[in-house]
Amino acid sequence: MWRRVALFSPMMKKSSSSRSLTLNQKGFGLKVGESFATEIINPEEGVSPPKEKAPFITFVLGGPGSGKGTQCERIVETFGLTHLSAGDLLRREIAFNTKNGAMILNLIKEGKIVPSEVTVKLIQKELESSDSRKFLIDGFPRTEENRVAFERIIRADPDVVLFFDCPEEEMVKRVLNRNQGRVDDNITTMKKRLKIFEALNRPVIDYYENKGKLYTINAVGTVDDIFQQVLPIFSSFEQLKECRHVNPKSPLGSSLVENSS
Numbered sequence: 001m002w003r004r005v006a007l008f009s010p011m012m013k014k015s016s017s018s019r020s021l022t023l024n025q026k027g028f029g030l031k032v033g034e035s036f037a038t039e040i041i042n043p044e045e046g047v048s049p050p051k052e053k054a055p056f057i058t059f060v061l062g063g064p065g066s067g068k069g070t071q072c073e074r075i076v077e078t079f080g081l082t083h084l085s086a087g088d089l090l091r092r093e094i095a096f097n098t099k100n101g102a103m104i105l106n107l108i109k110e111g112k113i114v115p116s117e118v119t120v121k122l123i124q125k126e127l128e129s130s131d132s133r134k135f136l137i138d139g140f141p142r143t144e145e146n147r148v149a150f151e152r153i154i155r156a157d158p159d160v161v162l163f164f165d166c167p168e169e170e171m172v173k174r175v176l177n178r179n180q181g182r183v184d185d186n187i188t189t190m191k192k193r194l195k196i197f198e199a200l201n202r203p204v205i206d207y208y209e210n211k212g213k214l215y216t217i218n219a220v221g222t223v224d225d226i227f228q229q230v231l232p233i234f235s236s237f238e239q240l241k242e243c244r245h246v247n248p249k250s251p252l253g254s255s256l257v258e259n260s261s
């Protein structure tokens with residue numbers, strides 16, 4: 001559905017990220033990886049680049065129970081992004097008893113990370129079949145291996161990386177009260193998940209901090225308080241101002257343009 005075209009120009013600075021090198025078109029039926037295949041175009045040949053911009057991608061990071069899913073719901077209401085929860089996609093495989101279902105269940109019970117290829121392929125399927133141009137990818141990348149696999153298979157970089165920073169004590173309290181019948185919401189698995197978060201997710205957080213893409217949110221407080229920190233991050237992006245689902249209660253509600261498509 002997207003097409004990546006690189007303009008071959010000596011004027012292009014190295015600091016121009018893939019966003020400024022990326023010009024995408026819709027094209028249903030194309031595989032994401034293929035559709036991102038880089039073409040080198042010589043501007044002197046007079047090929048004019050397509051006008052559509054790359055899809056807007058946000059990664060949502062944070063420990064278990066830090067409030068990622070809850071805040072994603074608020075972001076969807078206000079800015080109309082499409083929410084893809086990596087955990088929900090994996091749990092769907094378990095529910096549908098697919099060929100990877102049993103393996104995924106065993107890993108989730110142990111708080112371990114599912115092989116990146118499996119998770120990225122599930123995300124890829126959702127991206128390809130969606131008509132949306134703006135995505136919240138929640139609970140991903142959980143590891144450097146996840147991050148690298150996304151870059152390799154999807155060939156896209158996030159525009160924004162949110163990190164919900166929450167003390168362990170608070171995360172434990174929230175998870176043990178979550179009450180969604182999840183096999184991993186128990187103290188034994190939670191302890192393992194916290195260790196895995198520190199060991200494997202921290203390097204990803206550091207990576208995006210060094211790239212200048214990380215927005216750290218203090219995840220303690222009411223859901224509203226926390227969303228007040230999230231709002232200005234998204235409202236600064238022009239492409240999010242055309243919103244499909246305007247929440248009338250949102251402080252931005254009146255300034256957003258409703259789009260019924």
Ligand SMILES: Nc1ncnc2c1ncn2[C@@H]1O[C@H](COP(=O)(O)OP(=O)(O)O)[C@@H](O)[C@H]1O
Nearest residue numbers: 064065066067068069070174177178221222223
């Ligand atoms: N700011 C908050 N204060 C208290 N509880 C919260 C807050 N945000 C979310 N919760 C609750 O904590 C639990 C975990 O939140 P969730 O959004 O599922 O976190 P995550 O997706 O990061 O694991 C849920 O029961 C949710 O209702």
Ligand SMILES: Nc1ccn([C@@H]2O[C@H](COP(=O)(O)OP(=O)(O)O)[C@@H](O)[C@H]2O)c(=O)n1
Nearest residue numbers: 064065086087108111112113114139140142
């Ligand atoms: N990128 C991911 C995301 C989740 N998972 C697995 O799914 C579990 C639940 O993830 P989740 O994102 O739904 O969990 P929360 O942080 O929302 O509590 C994780 O503990 C992992 O076992 C994974 O392996 N890889």
Ligand SMILES: [Mg+2]
Nearest residue numbers: 068069087139
């Ligand atoms: Mg969640």
